[in-house]
Ligand SMILES: C=C(OP(=O)(O)O)C(=O)O
């Protein structure tokens with residue numbers, strides 16, 4: 358079994374130009390695995406903390422101080438890396454060593470093991486079939502924390518090519534809707550500058566209602582039947598506009614405030630009007646009760662927790678007690694290490710909650726999440742849409758078609 362013979366960490370830059378941690382893990386003196394920690398803009402309160410005291414330099418220093426402890430571990434075993442990380446950092450949120458180190462080290466380790474064993478990473482994480490491709494959620498138009506003033510309060514309007522027979526067709530469908538959306542925006546705003554948010558979604562000067570109408574029109578212009586060929590999803594990211602002091606959702610860019618009941622009504626109306634296949638964080642991260650109402654009311658929609666679940670198995674158990682969430686976002690860096698994320702995925706699967714593996718808005722060309730999505734049986738994957746760091750994950754999915762191990766799209 359491949360054993361770790363060297364590790365090396367460094368500070369590099371992510372797609373927003375911010376510093377982050379990248380780690381190389383060498384097994385058996387020659388197989389180099391590499392991973393780079395992403396970072397979020399709309400961050401759940403209970404996520405792992407990327408860097409001690411928010412300083413990447415402190416994360417690197419903490420890693421360097423402890424680097425020798427990882428030598429000799431079995432690289433293919435995420436629990437071995439987790440146990441060692443936990444012997445160094447006993448905090449709930451990896452604030453001593455940094456979630457960025459936990460992420461990069463744990464993924465670089467399995468990456469190097471996969472290279473040493475000459476197997477694709479997804480197969481190392483899950484030795485047995487079935488393997489299915491996740492539906493790619495394409496971020497078509499958005500705003501919130503990912504774009505500037507004038508854009509919608511809603512963070513992401515997503516395309517989900519539910520009628521696609523394979524991953525390549527699915528990607529082509531998303532890119533087609535993205536391109537068509539630009540034309541629809543131009544037809545109503547001749548001065549549209551083609552501005553895009555952090556994940557490649559168009560970021561026009563329109564309100565939430567107009568944004569949804571635009572994407573719906575683009576879907577129809579492409580010749581797709583809404584809900585049959587191409588469906589729409591939304592990441593509300595509503596914690597980012599929840600006004601805790603006044604107990605209202607403050608859609609400041611549109612000048613509308615909604616109390617909890619009105620927010621539930623609003624989200625349910627959008628599910629109905631746009632046949633939403635997917636609704637992420639429609640209520641703020643602490644409101645499991647309202648999430649349960651929405652989950653029960655909208656059974657054909659994946660009512661999904663991101664900030665609410667923060668890739669934490671304990672939070673899944675809490676959601677299950679309420680009957681909240683039919684879908685769960687899996688972001689390894691929210692959890693910290695790969696092992697934490699695997700435990701989360703197991704808890705979701707046990708409780709029949711569908712997994713949606715996700716990138717972060719601040720990314721690199723690291724494409725491991727494509728393998729993690731397949732290994733965890735994810736129904737969907739979120740990787741934004743255009744931009745090198747987004748397409749890197751999508752192209753990795755395309756490459757994985759060459760293994761002839763993965764059969765069709767994950768409809769289950
Ligand atoms: C990917 C997301 O954004 P961020 O990385 O900014 O949390 C999200 O909210 O789902």
Ligand SMILES: [Mg+2]
Nearest residue numbers: 592594637663
């Ligand atoms: Mg989200």
